[in-house]
Amino acid sequence: MSFNPFVFMKKFVIMKGVQLKEVPLVDVKDALKEIKRGEPRSLYVLYGTEKYRLQEFVSELINRTVPEENRDLAITKMDTSETAIEQVVEEAETMPFLVERKLILVKDQTIFASGKDKMEHRVDRLLKYMESPLESSILVFLIQADKLDERKKTVKAAKAAGGVLSFLPFGAEELMQWVRKEAEKRSSPMDQEAIQTLLNNAGTNLQTLVVEIEKLSLYAGQGQAINSEMVDQLISRTTEQNVFRLVEDVINGKVDSALSMLYELLKQKEEPIKILALIIRQIRIMLQVKELTGRSFSQQQAASQLGLHPYAVKLAAEQARKHDSKALAKWLSEAADLDYAMKTGRVEKTLGLELLMMKMAAR
Structure with missing residues (x-):
């Protein structure tokens, strides 16, 4: 079932063993609306196997929060397989230099997921930072996994903050709607038969589909529909x-x-x-x-x-x-x-x- 933005699912998180904090969960669309309003969160935990959608979200976050001329100074990339989490936190706690806001992109498989590496991490430093993150830093964890490790305190804290977003494969109907919208963006509508033919020929990888839709749109011409015959003619099957x-x-x-x-x-x-x-x-x-x-x-x-x-x-x-x-x-x-x-x-x-x-x- 898709998320209804008008009906919030509630999470109750015990804070310091006494108070209950009620936090609304958000989905990717709501998070993007926040970013477009100029209200990005200070922490995001992005996970899932759908790389194209995840990267699309990161690109939108960068475009909306960091001017292009400042990106060399404002964007830092890190990896918890090579860098201890306390160093990531130190970077987040450091005020940005010559820019209003910094963006820290962190690849991870161990802090929020169940992967293992040889690096020793002081996770308590991250948990303390998550209680009161700096507004001048946007800390983004990128986890290529189909689920997080729900037993970990970091996951519970991130969910309490409302910054956990999943990027899992679309359902069958969602995928077909996505293809339809991508074609409409290029003023080249596709009917149900053409969409099914495209998926049957090209598969379900979103990056591949974007390239093939672009090719079909150019072939059909501005404002012209893409039909199944065009798809069969232009898209080679694996x-x-x-x-x-x-x-x-x-x-x-x-x-x-x-x-x-x-x-x-x-x-x-x-x-x-x-x-x-x-x-x-x-x-x-x-x-x-x-x-x-x-x-x-x-x-x-x-x-x-x-x-x-x-x-x-x-x-x-x-x-x-x-x-x-x-x-x-x-x-x-x-x-x-x-x-x-x-x-x-x-x-x-x-x-x-x-x-x-x-x-x-x-x-």
Whole structure:
């Protein structure tokens, strides 16, 4: 469920063992609004695996708080794997030189997350600083992890201050809305079919998608819509995306189309064993998604459980819906047997793939 800015979730944090402090949580959109109003926080803890969105936030923070001509003096970059946290705090406590405000960007995997390194950190120095941070310093911790270590006092203190922001992958619908907005920014609207074709061809990496949307927009022309035919014409599919389409054709009984895709992959010098490995991976994902959604997991929860992007889970769920778990398990077993036979030379590789695909389509 997305955050409603008009309904604050409340956190109650024990301060000095006596008082309860009530602090509203904010999301990325609210934090950006604060920054645009000229009211940045003195502490941010940014975590997540979606690097593009996280970096986008940092860029906006820099652009709004530090004039370009002052950035050499005002921006400091540090890393807790190389620098003790007390040195980071000392930097934050030092008044800025010739600039109104300084920005300290700190890479971290140990102070707020569960990573380990050889550096000894006096975390109590940071906790004390977090009680009353300087307004002239903006301290930003950057953590590339899908979660923080909730047991740590630093995480609890950062949440109490309201400065924790997550940058996790979009859900399937959120991703499609994001693509639509990126296309509209360039005055090149995309309909649902074009968006799905783009995601199926290019994958879900946001940096890649931005580049491809820019290319499509230039091709379509100012104010012109981008359609699925343009996407297919301009955006090359990866081997993984081609195999996904191959499996899609197989389970829909489109043997000729699937075989054509197979021969195209072989022409591109893709190894049959690699193609089979990707087929096995896709069938396994379909089976896992079917099992999890059958146990009332949402697609977002299934994605988290399997370590997959929610959009990939959405597509796998749509594929798996057409077959029961027994059929998928049977395909997986036969594909694994073929993998062994191919690697031991008991079957000719291309012939083995052709027979497996025809068997799957026949069912």
